[in-house]
Amino acid sequence: MLLADGTVRTYFALPPDYPFEPAPLPPLAHIPRHAGPEAWPPHHQPPPHQQQFPPHDAKRKHHADPDEGFSRYPKQPRFEAPHHPSQMPPPVDRQAVRKAFLKYSKMLNENTAQKRSYLEGGRVPCLPCGRSSKDFADVHGLIMHAYNPPNADSFVDHLGLHKALCVLMGWDYTKKPDNSKAYQSLSPDLVRASREDLILWPPTVIICNTAYGRKKDGRSEGMGNKEMDKKIAELGFAGGKSKSLYGKEGHLGQTLIKFANNPAGLKEAERLAEFLERQDHGRVGWSRVQATHSLDPDTSPLLVETDNRGEKKRILYGYLAISSDMDELDSDSRKRATLKSRKDFDASD
Ligand SMILES: [Zn+2]
Missing domain, CATH: 3.30.70.2890 (XS domain)
Known part of the structure; x- marks a missing residue:
């Protein structure tokens, strides 16, 4: 589009389905300030310390630990405390998740090229754990990973990223993401409200x-x-x-x-x-x-x-x-x- 100073700018900042000229919009005061009920952060507990590790972690373990067979994944990586079923994980720290949400929202928005790659729905990396974009087919894949993070240490950061991504994409962060992708439907008013918040x-x-x-x-x-x-x-x-x-x-x-x-x-x-x-x-x-x-x-x-x-x-x-x-x-x-x-x-x- 042509700007007043004569320069031309592509309007890539919003997803293609964003109502560019929403018509007619209610006055600001009448727009709800948040999307859906406050069902976020989700009530599920941090996962136990375990599971999938990025390939480089597995490799590192092989070098550090010659006893580990090449076909075996380490059951307990050394840098994490052992998980005892009798010890319940601590409840979600809402304040910490809120801070993580604001931090990742800034990271997603401050770099134009990076923001474009997320908004255009291509392959994107995970900011909290550094998994490469090859691990996720698209933003939906990354959101599924962020909502169900691989270990407890990065739980708060991943939940913050989940909400930040949903707000960026105009999706409903209060709905559990699944393969039906129902969480990707949100009314234009609520999309606008969650962004303007x-x-x-x-x-x-x-x-x-x-x-x-x-x-x-x-x-x-x-x-x-x-x-x-x-x-x-x-x-x-x-x-x-x-x-x-x-x-x-x-x-x-x-x-x-x-x-x-x-x-x-x-x-x-x-x-x-x-x-x-x-x-x-x-x-x-x-x-x-x-x-x-x-x-x-x-x-x-x-x-x-x-x-x-x-x-x-x-x-x-x-x-x-x-x-x-x-x-x-x-x-x-x-x-x-x-x-x-x-x-x-x-x-x-
Ligand atoms: Zn991650």
């Missing part, structure tokens, strides 16, 4: 359409940080710090507004996002602009307006940054950012 931290609003056009040397210029700080303050929003994004050809037409990393900062960021949304200048409004071909960036009424003094102004679009926006950030912001669940703040309101 995963917000960038510190709270960030991505403002679009902030480029002015190209200078004579071909470089694009746009709103500077101070100018945007002033604009946001004039609109009545406090505490936001602007950071315009630049690429090889200059201003990218996007500016991040970062708010304080506390509940008050989140409220202010949400207030700004809702202000833009009310004018249909939110995420869906901006997608619509991007999908409209041959817009003249200097005259299109979708991009510029004339104020009452007769001056032309860029129309600002913007939305609260979520996990899937991570690859739009500059590398420094991406490295520093973490993800949080918006639901966690509702609980403390």
Whole structure:
């Protein structure tokens, strides 16, 4: 699609069945904040220490242990404690699984090429245990493995990955995955809700359409940080710090507004996002602009307006940054950012 700054971008960030222009969507407040009942993490216990080991582990054992016959898998690898049936495994640590979910969500979203390989449903590796993509036919195979991890040591990490993958793919993490693939059906509203729950931290609003056009040397210029700080303050929003994004050809037409990393900062960021949304200048409004071909960036009424003094102004679009926006950030912001669940703040309101 053609962006306001004249560059063309493929919209690979969402799966092919994602409703690109969902019509019509309920207002944010009416969308449930999570998919399905809170049946997650699953109630099953961590598996006993045993079972399949990646081939390299088996090989290592053969070298370390000349007594082991080549045809035998080691029954108990040395690095794990023996399993006694009388010792019940500890219950699932929900807090730890939640942390693992946020960690793997960031890992899945921060690398554009990696994210694309997961979304396109090809062969993908397992991040927690490092099994290669050859071990899984597709993302479904990896999800089955993550939900039924091979050993207790990596149980929490694998469950975190299971949920992160489901949210990325738009699937239902609260349903047990099986070969019927029923867990892969989720209504567009719930897909959107589970994705929009995963917000960038510190709270960030991505403002679009902030480029002015190209200078004579071909470089694009746009709103500077101070100018945007002033604009946001004039609109009545406090505490936001602007950071315009630049690429090889200059201003990218996007500016991040970062708010304080506390509940008050989140409220202010949400207030700004809702202000833009009310004018249909939110995420869906901006997608619509991007999908409209041959817009003249200097005259299109979708991009510029004339104020009452007769001056032309860029129309600002913007939305609260979520996990899937991570690859739009500059590398420094991406490295520093973490993800949080918006639901966690509702609980403390
Ligand atoms: Zn694994």
